[in-house]
Amino acid sequence: MRGLSLKHAFRNALASLAATFILVMSAMYILTRDSVEIEHRPLLRTKPLTNIGQPRPSSLTLVIYQQYHSTACYHNLYNNSLYRGLNQAAGQRRPNSDDLDAPTMFPLATDPYYQNLLCEFSGMLAVAAHAARLHPQEWIGFQSWRAVDKRRAISQAAEDSILSAIGKRSHGDAIYFWSDGGEDDVRVLDFYEHCDRSHKHCKIAFQRAFGVLFGHRTGETDAPDAPPMPNDGGAWVFMSYFVMRTESFLEYMRFVRDFFIAVDDMWFHTHRDANVCILAQGVSSSPEYESLHCYCYLLERLISIWAYHSGRRMLFVNPITGSISEQHELKERTAWLHYFSKSQFRKHLEKLERRAVAMNDRGLIQKLQTF
Template structure:
């Protein structure tokens, strides 16, 4: 009987190596748990983690030539999203964020190699940043292009997808040296995005109105993330953002230099880990989200708006974080009209009041390195950082 069970287990392991992560999960839940040392739950999980590289297929380089300057990743999470994605257009590549929903083999399959993408709790809190962080982690493996962009599968449905005119405008602009470190965006929270008139123009005012305590959470998170660096530089409150008539980036509809994505992703990870340190037990155990009061989601679209906001609590901060990073790091912020391709600069660099001592040059890199070093003394936070980084 023991011999038969051992043969069966070896057969399952061989099948898992061929089939990848999905089968390994089945193995964990369905194999016999007695009669063999490997089948003991803890030992088996340890063994699978040790052979993670074998069990999880790594993402591959696209067939697109490295001479193509830009590829935009279209994020999706369900087969029902497939009709909304581009096909046969080398400017776009699919980015699948849910297990078993891959459209075709050229798409990047995040759950196959990004472990935290299979964790339902954190997947709901990261939303589309699961895909952004996953791509940033393996950028040299999947993306040989100088520029990178992201666009949700919802873009076509919401009538905010790039048109041929706006695609051509972006491609022409990124060829010019004056735009070398710019961030292009085409969703600004306006009518097409969320029904907010001409778009988000008061960064903290708008966020506080739809997500209560938004500016306070930004303030607390950056205080914990940067530590004494803020006080040393005389910075107080949340990072200042202008009310100058210009609009801001809304959600993940943007193009930037590929090298810039890695810096941005490091900040996103540090910010997310800090949020988790502050609110993990209140959110996971108490189902309490400090931002949720039901105004951030239209009721007809999501009937239980407050519960929906709580489920995706940190997403609303993450999707706006790019503005703080781009503004304070001195990057040009350029809005692209999706219909005409017209590009207009928002918040001119020379007019900004920035926290340059923590965001510009090597300052941000040093701050994030110090943050990571501090995490090593905090086991739980260090584990989450590691999960976001592999």
């Protein structure tokens, strides 16, 4: 019996030793795996947050986020299941509502310098960063609180028209928009002419930014021109008055993020330290305001460049009648599709990250980590 007892004890000791060995090896594997992941972790991540709100019911096909930044905007916000408020300024969220609060969702939205440069895009980037948790709907839209005052808010007829079109999948991967940038019922047809008329160096700014984004240094002879935007009689998308597939929106936000990083990489020190904004040069009214919000004008127009060259169907929705008309035929839009492919942008962004690490530019690295 004693021999059996010793044998049993020895067997238990071996089992315990084996279990300990497995635990140690597992821990070593986890540490090694985590160190590798930390070393190669993409820099463009937001920290997970636990108290950012709940999603609307997944039975809804579409939610349109209404962007606002103060209590003075409340009276312009709609209160029905199609719309959800999106506050963009600390402490201004509507009480007793399910509005999302960008400053608590997106750290860069609490940085005054970058909040002014991003304008309403901080809210869109915040939604994109947490879309997997907060937005189960297949379609997503945005409309600024200014829409009512500027008579650009969509009517119920326009809402019904959009819901019918996306419900029937009438246009596939499309973007529906209801702000064409025009004043007094005159559409903007010549994209860059209007761009330069409002801000003298607008096209040059786009050209240089895309040169950086596509891996060229400013001044290189093979740097591409600004993406062509033909005057073909079609309307262009402006600002945040649109509806698109959620998957497409996330791609668009990655594009916005990459573009912003390229612009900031190029002009950060000139703007922050010398207070010089290329788009504020030659502006007849409020150059200080334009300088404070230096990149907003580019970002507001970027959606047209992305939608056109990524091959999305572009549908203008009359905000009053709800009639839908297609703009810019797809067959004419092939020249720049390669530049705007997902794989191409991912490649360019990785180059930006590697360059930031190599240069040890703490400012750029921090921005990349924050996005």
